Each structure stands twice: as structure tokens, then as C-alpha cells.
Amino acid sequence: MAAQKPQRGRALLWLPAAVMAVVAVADIVSGPGVGFLPLASLGPAFAGLVGGWRRTAWFGLAALLLCVALGLYDGLFQERRGFLAMVSVVGVTCAGVAAAVMRGRQEAELASVRSIAEVAQRVLLRPVPLTAGPLQAAVSYTSAVAEARIGGDLYEVVASPHGVRMIVGDVQGKGLAAVETAAVVLGAFREAAHDEPDLVGLGERLERSVARELEGEKFVTAVLAEVGARHEAVFLNYGHPPPMLVREDGTAHFPQPPAYAPPLGLGLHSEGSPKPFAAGFAPGEQLLLYTDGVSEARDRHGEFYPLGDRAGLLKDSDARSALDALREDLVRYTAGPPHDDAAMLLLRYHRHTPGERAGGR
Template sequence: MRFMRFAPGASGRSHTLFAVTRCLPFLVLAAVLSIELSPVHTLYTGPLLSPAPALAAVTMGPFGTGGVALLATAVSAITATHNNVWGSEMVYANLLALLVVALASVATSAVRVRRDRELAQIRRIAQVSQNVVLRPLPARIGVVNTASVYLAAERDAQIGGDLYEAMCTRYGVRLIVGDVRGKGLAAVRSAAAVVGAFREAVHYEQDLAEVMHRCAAALAREYELLDRSQLQDPQELAEQFVTVLLAQVSDESLVELINRGHPPPLVMRERKVRSLDPARPLPPLGLEEFLSPPPICVETFPFLPGDRLLLHTDGVVEARNHYNEFFPLHRTMETLDGATPGEYLDRLRHALVRHAEGRLADDAAMVLIERATGGARRPFR
């Protein structure tokens, strides 16, 4: 599985900016020393030494900031000796200003380092929480080859509610892809409840519809534990739901699907892509209190050797470019090549990144499976 913070190019730019910023204090010291020791020296640059520790505090720890302050003091002493200005009020005033700025910068750096460590710990906890519902998929599960990717929208530091899982059972390979409305810990709790129920039910429930019922029941129990007093709007509870797509691939060259309000999967055969839309749409999980959904019906579609099936969240199809155009997922899939699901999905990810131009509005998850067993091929009807 690929897990990344969108967009990939931002990381390289950040590292470059960090390196340049870290060099600034030394560039200032070198510039001051060069000017003061120049034989045509006409400008007193002592006051420029004070910002050096402050610049160092942006990227360095307390010891590094203190080291820059000592270097600035040494440069001030060297230039004062070279220019024979010891005893001048201006020299002592600059040294005093440098001392004050240095102490403040060291203290500021210590606070920043502590907060950076706390933030890193929070991010590690968030990563662990995210891995509960987005743990890596192996390259081969039963009769299918698999690949997955998760793109996190950089505009929002909160944990998203996308989820997916694939497991090999005695009934075949079973998969789930879902999307929880909202973000943060509440979304993770809902996603974890659904994924946990799926992981347990797929091994014991032969009927795929019963697996969906178990997921719905787990989500209902999670909502019962929700502290309604923390909701800002009573209607907010009615807006809590999870879109879910269940799939089962067995040895019969078929794929069984149950779709509860989720974007339909796309099947690709010989570079032709078709959407597997549900014949009877069902509402998302969590809305049973407000809607009376019809009985769950498992829909079956051909899934032959070499066929590929893409399951995704709405963050993929809702990605827009600066012309406000949605990502053309269907058309893009027909233009891409890839010998393996991993290669193909990697190229699809790159196409999505290029289209969104670094402005992915929502987290996006994609799972691609390819039937790997032998059998006859059949064109789309």
C-alpha cells in the first residue's frame, strides 16, 4: 500500500526551503565579517549580527541557536578589534542587543522544539489510528492480485474517514471500501467499527448480505455510544453515515457486490472500462433510523481472468483542477498501461495528482484487484 501526504512535490520544496533557511544565519555572519574586514569598509554592520540568533531559532534547537549566538559575538569582537573601536558606546550597545536577542532566541527555540516533539508524537498516534482502517494489502490475496493507494489531503491535518480491507476466506476473497462522513477521531471510530465488524464477519457469514448487516449493526452500536451533548446541532446526528461497498471474488469468474451509497466500482477488460452501477440503489449505513432501505440484494457481474476492478472513494472522482473540472477517472483508466496492478495504480495516482495540481479537496483511497486464475475470456456485452 502507498500512503502519502498530498501532494508528493510539496515535500521536496519544503526540504529545500528548510535547508536555505538554516543557512541564513551563517550567510549573515559571513556577510558582516566580509564587509567589516574589507579594505574599503565604509559601513558599520554591527547591528546586523543581532538577527542571526533569531534566524537560527527558526530551524535549530537551543544548542544550535546558542552556537550561532556565540559565533555572532565572536564576529562582533573580531570586527571591533580589527576596526579598533573598543570602548565605543555603539559597540557595547550592539553587544547588549545581541545578548538580549540571543537569550530570547534560545528560549524560543526550546519551546519550539518541545512543541515539535509533541506534534510528532500526535502524528505518530494519528498514523497508528489510520493504519487500523488502512493497513497495507499484500500483493496477492487468494485468486486476485491487489494494489492500494491512499492520498491524504494536505489542506486538513485531521484524520480522514476512508477505509478499506481485503481478506481471503473460505467463501472467496472479500473486500470492503468505505467513506465516513466527516473527519477526526469520530470518523476514525466509525471507520474502525465498520472495518472491525467486516474482519470478523467475513470468516463466519456465508451470505455477503449478512456481512453488510453485521457492519451496519456495529456502526449503530458505535453511534449509540456517541455523546449527543457534544453535537453542536441536533441535526448533525442525522448527517452521520458511512458509504460502503462490499465485494466478493470466488473461483467462479464472478464478482458479487453490495453497494450502500458508495461510488460504483469500475471494471476494466481489454482496456475497456465499465461502471458496475447497482440496479437498486441502497442508502449508506447509519441512516436506517431515518430511512427504510429495501432488502439487501447481492448483485453479480462477470469477472474473468485478466479483468481489473477498481474500488475507490469519492475523493478520487471529486478531485478538481483549476478549471473546476472533475477528474475523468473513466477516460483516464482507458488510456493507462500497467503490467501489474501496482504499476497501473501508480500511474493512475500520478494522473490524479497532475489533474488536481496539488489541491486535493478530500482524502482519496483506491484499491485495484486483478483476477489471476486461468479461464476463458469474454467481451463486454
């Protein structure tokens, strides 16, 4: 596919010249009675669709010279037909130049917006650390919006005094409003992760921040995780798909909370605080946090993506390569563009060296 696009682009660039050549041959073969001469204006017309204004003007000049040459050959300047053909070429050329100028301005504006989006991506969804405490991390993000780099999914890893803390979340909705909400959640998480001594306090800080920003019934599903000195991961789940733990033997488990907390933005009116829950997480094992763009992806028959059955794809020794293999399998499974943002955060517990103390950080 990548090789086909440049070939297609080169074909479009040569199309104006090819069209004018066909018009010239057809006019010479058919004679002046058929009236092919006005079709010479197709050259600058096609040039205006795919090239800049200078290129369009040059093709317009070439079409005008071709029109004069064919008009003299056919003897059409003894009547109005030759002059009308020249007027049509000039008119189409002017329109093509104007269209090329406007398209150039729009492309410049789009390039500026894309550069701003790239900066926003680095600020909002900055790269996670390759290592954090005893963990190795890798992340994958695919936006459902064409040409977009960021969307409503969010992730972060913070090495705090209380352990390594992670968040993966999904903002209701799409577009710039979802990006703005994601920025609020990530900003609150990055600050509170260092200050709050436990996940419940961290979750309450996030809840207050989101409640101040969101209006109506908008919400954010999220799962918070913490890995400390003990060989376990502690979770707090706000209506989010459960994490996947991959044991050393390759089997996958999905730790479920005793009760799901309401999504962030809806929890201030609920009674009681959400309850954290723990699952064993030892060296050599893997933890995958993800959004519903992964778990609810469907194939052409409407079947959900079998994430648990794909745990074997994470066997690559490099975490980044393992996550890439899982993402590529997800794309093949859906056989088309994603219908929702899809974020995945893979965490691997380092194996201890023989001289390292068990449970050490």
C-alpha cells in the same frame, strides 16, 4: 523538487554566518557613524530559527566576539553605543536559545505523534493480501490532510469461507473522528466477513455496528463486493460511487444497482433490506473500487476526473504499478493537493492455467 529542498536547507544553515559577514564588511566600510554594530544580533536570531539551541548559542558567542572586535575597531566602547550593541546581541541570543529549545520539544512531540500514526495505519489500514483466492490485489491511499497517513476512507480484503469479500468506504467528515469511525467499520467487517453467509447479512452487521457508534446524521458510504466460485462479482452499494469493471479489451463498465441503499448509519430507519446485484467478472478482467476522492476530483476548469477514459492506464502486468500509474495521473489532473481522501482498491482475476478447472478456487 526533492533536490531543491536540501539545497534550501543548507542555505538557511549558512545564513547566520553570511549575515554577520555582511554586517562586519558594512561596518568596516561605512565607519562608526552609521551604526551597523547592533545588526550583528541577526546572526543568532536566524540561527535560532533553523538550528538547535547549541548552534544558536555558538552563533551568539561569535556575534558577541564580532561585536567586541568591531566596537574596539570603531572606538565605540568610550561611549554607550558599544555596550548597548553587546547587550542586544546577548538578549537576542537568549531569546533564540529559548525559541530553539521550545521548537526542539515540539519537533520531538510531532515525531512521536507521527510514529503513533504509522502504527495506527498498520493496524487500521493494514496492507491487503497480494493474492486472495483467484484475485490479485493492490491498494492506493492518499489523505487530504497534510502529513497524514490515514483519514476517513477505508478498505479491506478478506478471504472468507464464502468467497473473497471486499469493502471500500468513505466516512463523512475528516480528522480523528473519521478515523475512529473507520476503525469501527473495519473491525465489524473483518469479523462479519467470516461469519455471515451472504452480503445482505454482512451489510446488516455493519449497519448495526455503525448505528451504535454514530450520532446525529453522520454516515458512511460503502460498497461491499464478493467474488466466489462463479465468474461474477456480487455487490451491495450503500450510497457509494459504482465500481469500475475493466474487460479484457480495455473497455470500462460501471455496474449500477437497481436501487442504492442508504449510507451506513442511516439505514436502520429505512424499510426493507438493500438488494445485492451481480456483474460478470471473469479471468483476465479487473475490478476497481474507489472513493469519491477519485470520481469527484476536478481539474482547474472544474471538470470531473474521467475515470472510465483512464482505464487503459491499468494495463501494466503488475497490479501495484498499474494502480500507481492511475494515481499519478489523478494527481496530474488535479494539479494540486487533494481536497478529499482518495482510496483505490484494484482486484485482478487470475487467468486459469490449462490444467485448472474452470470456476475452481
